Amino acid sequence: MEARLSIRSLVTVVLLTLSSAGVSAQENWPQFRGGNAGVVPDNPALPDAWSATENTAWKTAIPGVGWGSPVVWGDHVFVTAAVNTGAPEPIKAGPLRGGDVVKPAAPYRWVLYDVELGTGRIRWQKDVVTSLPADGTHMKNTYASETAVTDGERVYAYFANLGVFVYDMTGRPVWSNAMGPFTFRSGWGSAASPVLHDDRLFIVNDNETRAFIAAYDKRTGQELWTRERDKGTNWVTPFVWKNERRTELVVPGSTRTRSYDLDGNVLWELTGMSTIDIPTPFAAHGLLFINSGYSADALRPVYAIRPGASGDISLKGEETSNAFIAWSNPTLGSYNPSSLVHGDIYYTLHDRGFLTANDARTGKEIYGRQRISAEASGFSASPWAYNGKIFAVSEDGDTFVIAAGPEFKVLGKNSLDERTLATPAVADHSVIIRTAGNLVRIRRAR
DSSP: OHHHHHHHHHHHHHHHHHHHHHHTOOOOBOSTTTTTTTBOOOOTTSOSOOOSSTTEEEEEEOSSBOOOOOEEETTEEEEEEEEESSSOOOOOOSSOOTTOEEOOOSOEEEEEEEEETTTOOEEEEEEEEEEOOSSOEETTSOTTOSOOEEOSSEEEEEETTTEEEEEETTSOEEEEEEOOOOOOGGGOOOOOOOEEETTEEEEEEOOSSOOEEEEEETTTOOEEEEEEOOSSOOOOOOEEEEOSSOEEEEEOOSSOEEEEOTTSOEEEEEOOOOSSOOSOOEEETTEEEEEOOOTTOSOOOEEEEOTTOOEEOOOOTTOSOOSSEEEEETTOOOSSSOOEEETTEEEEEETTTEEEEEETTTOOEEEEEEESOSSOOOOOSOOEEETTEEEEEOTTSEEEEEEOSSSOOEEEEEEOOSOOOSOOEEETTEEEEEOSSEEEEEOOOO
16 A cells, blocks of 8 residues: 555655756746746746735846836846936836936946846846936836846847947857947837847847847857848837748838848838837747837837838738738737737737737737726736736736636736736746846746
């Protein structure tokens, strides 16, 4: 009997170990929105309820301000911040107003932090640059709103008005490439994040002075190519689209979206965007999704694009589709948050607190605008999803849990009581949330 119980116990341990290995595939979150545009493999260990005390593994103060997201590799959590050496300026929540701009009155220190995922302890921090910012920034933005990217060997910090700064996992500087200063629309600042693919680092810098896209050798910092872009500020993180035909670098812009090959040659382009572009493209079900929704524009489109396009694929007249645009919607786009596809449904989170659902393959409406909460001041962070649930964190720091599927239902609200505009990371059975002053690891209590 004892032997039978021992064997049964051993089998149980093995099964639990295998199960844990199966559900812990989301170990790393190397870039803005992770590796799958905010969608995480289902994992029963991931939390769906938390507060400032419940399921909070640790909370670490991060000096300075920054709305760049945390990125995770193993036990390393990287975030950047801009530390005002004088009096701190306010950070504004709520609707964007063009005049809500602050001018720097003192130099800033741009800092890269490496935080231990297991303990929340700051392992190391590096002062990247200290200088007086060249321009102001919107009160809802910061001087460190670009999300870093990592490949597990190095971490690449990018600030559009300063340059690229690369460190190894111990904090040793590897290479850097200074750039700027540039002027950004209405003094609102920058936010587009870098991306990695194979041996290359890609950045896009859409500004009013000299807009460009560039590729660097990720190991040496050698500039491999640069291409001029239409002048005009946008805040879109580029997307590497690996499809059945080829690998492309997709970069929306206010005049047109362009797709480049990995050597910087234009493959196709698309007009018909908002005058300001922020959401990041992504792919699902063999389609590329482009979202452009400046709230002051009548045209706030979403496009679903098939692989293999070339030349100008813009819609003409009253067209809603063509040979390479599977479907489009002229008013579905969101302003700040990027959208996501979970299952067969394309979800759009709108800044003012509404969620919509459409069939990802056809664009057919599943449900129209549903108010998440009348109390939320707004949403800037992008949503994420796992375990049949959509998560949306408001600027107030309240994460709303919404049922995935054809029926809209708010399942719960998790409050941290701290302002939050950064998109969280999900790794190692945890959600890592950046607030105005802290980095917080949410994990089920054991």
